[in-house]
Amino acid sequence: MTNPGTTAAARLTIHLTGNAVWHHRPAYAELVHRARREGLAGASVFHGCQGFGGEGHMHLERPAHIGAVGPCAVVIVDEEQRLRAFLPAVGDVLERASGIAVLDRVEVHPLPAR
Numbered sequence: 086m087t088n089p090g091t092t093a094a095a096r097l098t099i100h101l102t103g104n105a106v107w108h109h110r111p112a113y114a115e116l117v118h119r120a121r122r123e124g125l126a127g128a129s130v131f132h133g134c135q136g137f138g139g140e141g142h143m144h145l146e147r148p149a150h151i152g153a154v155g156p157c158a159v160v161i162v163d164e165e166q167r168l169r170a171f172l173p174a175v176g177d178v179l180e181r182a183s184g185i186a187v188l189d190r191v192e193v194h195p196l197p198a199r
Contacts, residue, residue: 091192094126095165097172098187103132103157105182112182116159116175123171126163133157165190 105112113130120128136156137143161168168188179186 088192091194093165094162094191094193095168096189096191097161097163097168098189099159099161099175099179099184100187101157101159101179101182101184103155105157105184107178107181112178112184113157113159115178119175119178120159120161120171123167123174125161125167125171128159128161131158131160162191162193 099116101112103111103113107115117128117130133156135143161171163171165188172186172188175186178184
């Protein structure tokens, strides 16, 4: 159930390393390109400076080199069914980039008009 003034939606967060490549292009860029092509509401890429994945290998980046090999997350918010339909369309990228996807329900709170 949503609060008054909010909209029910879902957030797809795809975790991968910043240096993951898909056909000579960063995998995160391919994911954002496909999200735009599918007409999803929006996508953002966030690069981290430290993290680890399933193998337990610690990735640590100095701020000047963030995105080189450190953790990366692509976050997309839209309707849940649209995101569920999008997941199979990016399965090839996720497999190649050893990425994982997390889908959770969220509430969208519109910003007040200025």
